[in-house]
Amino acid sequence: MAIVQGATYDKLNLKLEGDYSEATFKAQIRNAPLELEGELLASFSFQQINYDGDTNKTTVVPILTAEQTSAIPSTKYDGDDSRAKPSQKNCWVWDFEAVLPEKVTKIPISFVQVTAEVTD
Secondary structure, eight states: OEEETTOOBOOOOEEEESOOTTOEEEEEEESSOGGGTOOEEEEOEEEEEEEETTTTEEEEEEEBOHHHHHTSOOOOEESSSTTOEEOGGGOEEEEEEEEETTEEEEEEEEEEEEEOOOOO
């Protein structure tokens, strides 16, 4: 996932197999995975949850506000050319889970690249 500080993200769509219309959702950006006790940098809210019985899929729309993205430190890179890799000391991750009484679905951890807000 790539985000820009100060931008609002409300068009992300996650499609889950099955009916999650009654689920509780949690999604966060951390400075390390939750199991490594990563510090919370931002929490998503959720705009809409739609279940389509024809396809048996639930669409979930997580949201990050401009205020939230502004507070996330930008990604640092090792090197200063176009092939530079994100620094392991400043590389964020996000986690997502949908909780139903009978099961918990987790989306594997993804890295988050944060670009500094552009100002004139």
